[in-house]
Amino acid sequence: MLPLPNQIVTYSPAYTLVPTYECFNKCTYCNFRSDIGSHPWMTLEQAEKILLSLKGQGICEILILSGEVHPLSSRRQEWLDLIYDLCLLALSMGFLPHTNAGILSFSEMQRLKNVNASMGLMLEQLNPKLLHTVHRHAPSKIPELRLQHLQWAGELQIPFTTGLLLGIGENEDDRRQTLMAIADLHLKYQNIQEVILQPHSPGSQQTFDEVAFDPYQLPQVIAQAREILPSDITIQIPPNLVPEENWLLACLDAGARDLGGIGPRDEVNPDYPHREVNRLREVLLSAGWTLLPRLPVYQRTHSVLGAMAFS
Numbered sequence: 016m017l018p019l020p021n022q023i024v025t026y027s028p029a030y031t032l033v034p035t036y037e038c039f040n041k042c043t044y045c046n047f048r049s050d051i052g053s054h055p056w057m058t059l060e061q062a063e064k065i066l067l068s069l070k071g072q073g074i075c076e077i078l079i080l081s082g083e084v085h086p087l088s089s090r091r092q093e094w095l096d097l098i099y100d101l102c103l104l105a106l107s108m109g110f111l112p113h114t115n116a117g118i119l120s121f122s123e124m125q126r127l128k129n130v131n132a133s134m135g136l137m138l139e140q141l142n143p144k145l146l147h148t149v150h151r152h153a154p155s156k157i158p159e160l161r162l163q164h165l166q167w168a169g170e171l172q173i174p175f176t177t178g179l180l181l182g183i184g185e186n187e188d189d190r191r192q193t194l195m196a197i198a199d200l201h202l203k204y205q206n207i208q209e210v211i212l213q214p215h216s217p218g219s220q221q222t223f224d225e226v227a228f229d230p231y232q233l234p235q236v237i238a239q240a241r242e243i244l245p246s247d248i249t250i251q252i253p254p255n256l257v258p259e260e261n262w263l264l265a266c267l268d269a270g271a272r273d274l275g276g277i278g279p280r281d282e283v284n285p286d287y288p289h290r291e292v293n294r295l296r297e298v299l300l301s302a303g304w305t306l307l308p309r310l311p312v313y314q315r316t317h318s319v320l321g322a323m324a325f326s
């Protein structure tokens with residue numbers, strides 16, 4: 016029997032390519048960044064080898080996730096060219112790229128739009144007080160810059176992923192403000208596909224000395240987001256950051272319907288490996304949910320067959 020649409024939970028079979036871990040920002044919760052000049056950038060030859068090895072594994076999305084090169088750096092153009100070429104290569108080999116390379120200019124986004132199925136940038140949290148704490152050395156996290164980026168994505172009609180990082184010093188009202196800003200942008204431009212609710216999860220590299228966002232609070236935040244966000248925005252949660260199966264199910268009950276990109280390594284949170292997809296499928300099925308793969312660009316269809324076309 017076909018599952019009813021409201022029993023479907025999706026994920027994107029994905030692999031992450033990292034053009035560079037170098038980043039001129041220092042978010043204190045980051046386990047990803049490295050200092051400028053400390054490592055060589057990825058080459059197209061390396062990428063091609065990796066992509067060749069992924070063929071026939073059911074992977075569709077290539078997530079291009081990058082550290083950020085300063086807008087005034089002499090290597091900015093080279094960095095953008097590398098990201099563009101990685102996307103083009105992935106496309107030519109039958110994959111669909113989704114780029115999240117931090118803050119971009121309008122013309123950089125316009126260029127990358129041509130080679131991406133969808134793109135993304137987390138709003139994190141809009142309250143500027145965080146510029147004195149976790150984002151003190153992270154000029155890319157200035158709230159106005161992130162909002163401007165999302166507005167440009169709307170103007171350019173790029174299918175978009177954004178989201179909130181939870182547990183970095185915000186309160187419930189801060190979260191409401193950030194969710195309302197996303198809702199406003201979507202009502203204006205209709206281009207936001209999904210909102211990630213990402214619980215801060217400490218890793219071995221970070222300097223931010225704070226415990227993980229309490230996963231038991233996640234269902235409550237999801238319910239709050241579900242109330243504020245338009246119904247055609249899907250709420251995504253990363254299953255590897257919700258270790259307890261019952262709480263993962265509680266997140267679905269609260270309104271989450273997507274588990275994001277699942278691949279061999281979560282580059283942002285390498286200390287939190289994913290469960291096997293088959294295990295996830297079993298856990299979900301035990302509570303009546305059907306887990307189905309999806310593309311990095313959503314099909315705006317309400318038919319079950321549409322949703323199942325890629326299973």
Ligand SMILES: O=c1nc2n(C[C@H](O)[C@H](O)[C@H](O)CO)c3cc(O)ccc3cc-2c(=O)[nH]1
Binds near residue numbers: 114135176274
């Ligand atoms: O595996 C991950 N995928 C991340 N993704 C990819 C996401 O899970 C989905 O695969 C894509 O959004 C495509 O729908 C992000 C995408 C964004 O646009 C913005 C932030 C993230 C963050 C992560 C992440 O921390 N880990």
Ligand SMILES: C[C@H]1O[C@@H](n2cnc3c(N)ncnc32)[C@H](O)[C@@H]1O
Binds near residue numbers: 115137139284
């Ligand atoms: C790519 C996205 O990953 C998120 N991110 C960065 N560091 C962490 C962490 N320790 N825990 C959870 N999410 C994190 C941020 O929201 C960033 O925008």
Ligand code: SF4
Binds near residue numbers: 040041042048
């Ligand atoms: S979270 Fe992104 S912007 Fe912040 S330091 Fe890490 S790579 Fe740079």
